[in-house]
Amino acid sequence: MPLPDNFLQSLGKIQRSAVTCSTHNPKPLSTIFETRIEYLKGVGPQKAELLNKELGIFTYGDLLQHYPFRYEDRSTFLKIKDLHEELEHVQVMARIKSIDLVGMGTKKRLVAVVVDETGEMEMTWFKGITWVLKRLPLGGSFIFLGKPALFGRKWSMAHPEMEPIAAANEARNKFQPVYSTTEKLKIRFLDSRGISRILEQLLPLVYPQIQETLSPGILDQYRLMGKKEAIRQIHFPSSPEGLSQARKRLKFEEFFYLQLRLLTLKVTRTEKSRGQVLGSTQLLTGFYTQHLPFQLTNAQKRVIREIFEDMKSGKQMNRLIQGDVGSGKTMVAFISMLLAIGSGAQTCLMAPTEILANQHYEGLRQYADSMGLQIALLTGSTKKAARKVLHEALQSGELALLVGTHALLEEVVQFKNLGLAIVDEQHRFGVAQRAKLWAKNEQYQPHVLVMTATPIPRTLAMSLYGDLDVSVIDELPAGRKPIQTVHRYDKDRLKVFGFMQEEIKKGRQVYIVYPLIEESQSLDLKNLMDGYESIARAFPQVPLSIVHGGMKADAKDYEMQRFVKGETKIMVATTVIEVGVNVPNASVMIIENAERFGLSQLHQLRGRVGRGAEQSYCILMSKVELGRDSRIRLDTLVRTNDGFEIADVDLRLRGPGDLMGTQQSGITDLLIADLSKDAPLLTLARDAAQQVLATDPNLEDPQHFPILRQVRQQKNTAVNWSRIS
Numbered sequence: 001m002p003l004p005d006n007f008l009q010s011l012g013k014i015q016r017s018a019v020t021c022s023t024h025n026p027k028p029l030s031t032i033f034e035t036r037i038e039y040l041k042g043v044g045p046q047k048a049e050l051l052n053k054e055l056g057i058f059t060y061g062d063l064l065q066h067y068p069f070r071y072e073d074r075s076t077f078l079k080i081k082d083l084h085e086e087l088e089h090v091q092v093m094a095r096i097k098s099i100d101l102v103g104m105g106t107k108k109r110l111v112a113v114v115v116d117e118t119g120e121m122e123m124t125w126f127k128g129i130t131w132v133l134k135r136l137p138l139g140g141s142f143i144f145l146g147k148p149a150l151f152g153r154k155w156s157m158a159h160p161e162m163e164p165i166a167a168a169n170e171a172r173n174k175f176q177p178v179y180s181t182t183e184k185l186k187i188r189f190l191d192s193r194g195i196s197r198i199l200e201q202l203l204p205l206v207y208p209q210i211q212e213t214l215s216p217g218i219l220d221q222y223r224l225m226g227k228k229e230a231i232r233q234i235h236f237p238s239s240p241e242g243l244s245q246a247r248k249r250l251k252f253e254e255f256f257y258l259q260l261r262l263l264t265l266k267v268t269r270t271e272k273s274r275g276q277v278l279g280s281t282q283l284l285t286g287f288y289t290q291h292l293p294f295q296l297t298n299a300q301k302r303v304i305r306e307i308f309e310d311m312k313s314g315k316q317m318n319r320l321i322q323g324d325v326g327s328g329k330t331m332v333a334f335i336s337m338l339l340a341i342g343s344g345a346q347t348c349l350m351a352p353t354e355i356l357a358n359q360h361y362e363g364l365r366q367y368a369d370s371m372g373l374q375i376a377l378l379t380g381s382t383k384k385a386a387r388k389v390l391h392e393a394l395q396s397g398e399l400a401l402l403v404g405t406h407a408l409l410e411e412v413v414q415f416k417n418l419g420l421a422i423v424d425e426q427h428r429f430g431v432a433q434r435a436k437l438w439a440k441n442e443q444y445q446p447h448v449l450v451m452t453a454t455p456i457p458r459t460l461a462m463s464l465y466g467d468l469d470v471s472v473i474d475e476l477p478a479g480r481k482p483i484q485t486v487h488r489y490d491k492d493r494l495k496v497f498g499f500m501q502e503e504i505k506k507g508r509q510v511y512i513v514y515p516l517i518e519e520s521q522s523l524d525l526k527n528l529m530d531g532y533e534s535i536a537r538a539f540p541q542v543p544l545s546i547v548h549g550g551m552k553a554d555a556k557d558y559e560m561q562r563f564v565k566g567e568t569k570i571m572v573a574t575t576v577i578e579v580g581v582n583v584p585n586a587s588v589m590i591i592e593n594a595e596r597f598g599l600s601q602l603h604q605l606r607g608r609v610g611r612g613a614e615q616s617y618c619i620l621m622s623k624v625e626l627g628r629d630s631r632i633r634l635d636t637l638v639r640t641n642d643g644f645e646i647a648d649v650d651l652r653l654r655g656p657g658d659l660m661g662t663q664q665s666g667i668t669d670l671l672i673a674d675l676s677k678d679a680p681l682l683t684l685a686r687d688a689a690q691q692v693l694a695t696d697p698n699l700e701d702p703q704h705f706p707i708l709r710q711v712r713q714q715k716n717t718a719v720n721w722s723r724i725s
């Protein structure tokens with residue numbers, strides 16, 4: 001694409017002007033976008049202060065980027081008889097028939113009965129009653145706008161917006177932007193409409209100076225609208241197409257810069273950090289031919305190959321393994337360790353809890369013993385004397401495998417030559433901890449393998465772990481019977497007990513899990529204890545175990561081991577058993593108050609069964625009345641065992657901000673793009689970023705100038721960028 005003649009000359013000027021985020025420290029004004037918002041006509045110092053405080057809007061640039069979060073159709077009106085509950089917001093034109101104050105104290109509310117030709121409905125207010133009363137003349141006609149709800153057979157709307165009926169005759173917008181705002185702003189007339197009005201002032205003022213932030217090549221290839229037009233359309237859509245193009249463009253841009261940043265991070269790291277070449281397969285071959293207890297799945301083989309490629313490449317590996325519960329990540333870990341040990345390096349495996357570290361240790365010890373390799377366990381409860389021995393064995397290099405909790409990260413733990421560090425269940429650890437692992441080998445950073453059973457939708461993985469390579473174990477070992485999941489109500493408890501009895505008679509073991517949430521801890525603990533007692537009464541002959549977070553580590557471990565050995569048949573527990581625990585003979589998982597658990601947590605818990613050859617069951621217990629989200633969660637779990645499908649639903653229900661680990665990744669800063677809905681666009685943006693970095697890593701090509709400028713700008717403002725590094 002040809003560049004305009006004066007392109008190069010204008011570089012100096014454009015460099016300093018683009019839509020920017022707020023800078024909280026005062027700087028000399030360099031662009032109109034940095035003008036303080038109080039200077040905008042219709043704002044002034046008082047409103048400006050509120051905009052600062054309530055919405056973080058300090059400058060013209062900030063306001064311009066305060067995008068509407070949805071659009072309302074103000075051009076159509078509904079008749080009362082045509083209302084239905086699926087509608088998020090509707091407009092009705094109606095006359096006020098009666099106004100009453102009902103209820104007492106906190107229940108007090110204002111109820112206005114309104115009518116149109118087709119029926120009547122109620123408008124209700126719980127707050128600001130005096131204010132509303134002044135504006136609601138009996139017999140007056142208004143446009144009411146809000147979400148209709150059905151109570152019994154009566155329609156009602158809580159806290160509707162109102163406008164005098166005369167406004168119905170104005171030219172009404174099919175895409176009225178709706179801006180987020182707050183009560184304090186509304187009182188100062190900066191409701192959604194008010195914000196739209198000040199944007200009407202702002203846009204013509206700054207429009208000529210809005211700079212393009214993507215390269216002509218990208219605009220062309222992905223058929224994106226120019227930045228200027230996109231900003232105009234997003235605030236003042238002229239047509240459905242215009243709006244949708246604008247949204248696409250702005251979302252793409254956000255994803256593009258997010259990916260550009262993550263990919264840059266990754267490139268710098270791979271360049272900076274040489275890795276130890278660990279390429280000997282000798283030890284591994286011995287293990288394959290003599291000790292491997294089962295046939296690896298194809299997915300396991302593929303992932304092992306990917307790891308092997310990394311470890312012998314001379315570059316440091318940073319790889320994430322995603323594999324659903326029961327997909328056999330532990331064996332992949334062990335085999336990777338053999339690769340490292342076979343080339344003369346040491347390895348460690350870090351788990352988030354003591355129970356899990358123990359279990360890994362027990363599991364790996366069998367294999368290590370068979371191979372004549374030294375293995376040790378290090379947790380918070382390892383005795384001082386044992387620690388000393390262990391530290392020495394690590395420093396001399398004779399200890400090849402160390403399994404433990406974050407006790408591994410302590411500085412006194414020094415290896416002779418740590419070659420591979422594996423982190424199980426990553427979501428419990430942060431990036432900072434990964435960095436501590438890197439520091440354990442001064443000459444070469446150890447290769448790092450992160451394993452997680454929390455299936456993260458691909459889109460999210462790309463953003464969250466954009467700095468890691470991702471391998472997926474998408475296959476379960478053969479012969480597993482899918483877990484059968486049912487949803488039962490508390491009143492069915494006797495039947496559930498009957499079912500447990502049968503399974504125990506067949507020799508199986510049962511988990512019963514109770515929620516234990518910090519905020520309601522004492523109540524939850526009581527629940528758990530009550531539950532335990534009622535189980536003890538119902539199953540007098542059956543030996544029980546109980547494990548919860550309030551117990552000492554050794555007591556927990558003792559109980560856990562009794563269950564693992566099959567001495568006890570029922571394990572009553574809180575979610576401490578959520579991750580990793582492996583008792584193949586346990587075939588029933590009962591989850592009490594299942595409605596209180598998150599979706600991925602339920603899936604993790606269910607993954608504790610179905611690990612042996614027997615048919616396994618998961619029973620979700622709940623009360624009968626459930627909220628909409630709770631019901632979707634339980635229905636989803638009953639419908640599918642697929643961790644990725646579940647993760648997708650979870651993402652849609654909760655949004656990415658709530659998912660673990662997202663806070664530090666910067667993705668919660670997205671203004672308009674939505675990871676749960678805009679996956680295809682994210683993939684495109686990632687491709688584009690990859691292409692730019694591959695062909696022009698330093699952004700020297702003149703056609704990438706808009707990108708370079710934007711990157712610099714973002715570095716200067718740094719609000720978003722500082723979080724990642």
Ligand code: ADP
Pocket residue numbers: 294295296297300323324325326327328329330331453477478580582584611
């Ligand atoms: P997770 O991926 O949840 O950590 P584990 O590594 O604990 O799963 O493996 C679950 C169970 O499956 C273990 O008992 C393990 O020995 C067994 N397993 C792993 N890989 C295979 C395989 N290829 N064939 C049969 N069983 C396997």
Ligand code: MG
Pocket residue numbers: 329330424580
């Ligand atoms: Mg595991």
